[in-house]
Amino acid sequence: MPSKKSPNPIDIHVGSRVRLRRMMLGMSQEKLGESLGITFQQIQKYEKGTNRIGASRLQHIATVLKVPVSFFFEDAPGTPEEAEGFGETQPTSYVVDFLSSSEGLSLNKAFVRIEDPKVRRRIVDLVRSLGGDD
Structure with missing residues (x-):
């Protein structure tokens, strides 16, 4: 077979x-x-x-x-x-x-609920700095 x-x-x-x-x-x-x-x-x-x-x-x-x-x-x-x-x-x-992934899905759902573009930008900057991406 x-x-x-x-x-x-x-x-x-x-x-x-x-x-x-x-x-x-x-x-x-x-x-x-x-x-x-x-x-x-x-x-x-x-x-x-x-x-x-x-x-x-x-x-x-x-x-x-x-x-x-x-x-x-x-x-x-x-x-x-x-x-x-x-x-x-x-x-x-x-x-x-x-x-x-459960983390990615949770992060994405929470992130899209943030309406202020400045706050969203700061979160992206924070995650980049934590991840070591300059």
């Missing part, structure tokens, strides 16, 4: 974007699964990229998570450079990884 092939990088990316958006909304895998009529285990497989998400299912997920389908493909591997906006060649998976 042949060994199972590894997940496609696009499927992994789309799954990570599903996870990111679900976490940004504070939605559990169970709740997303209920909304789609599938189990949370299936959501786990989608988020890891081990199971590919079909087009109609992806459209349904986008509706439930209140984003356009294109959200799931932003910064996907193999995106032409001219479509990347600023021509960055490094993948931005660190952003997804950060926002998928």
Whole structure:
């Protein structure tokens, strides 16, 4: 019996974007699964990229998570450079990884509630200084 092939990088990316958006909304895998009529285990497989998400299912997920389908493909591997906006060649998976962590998600949610742009700027400066970024 042949060994199972590894997940496609696009499927992994789309799954990570599903996870990111679900976490940004504070939605559990169970709740997303209920909304789609599938189990949370299936959501786990989608988020890891081990199971590919079909087009109609992806459209349904986008509706439930209140984003356009294109959200799931932003910064996907193999995106032409001219479509990347600023021509960055490094993948931005660190952003997804950060926002998928509980600390990153909490920090992001708290930060966006700060309305004063001067206060936001000072917080960015503080974090930079703590991180050693001059």
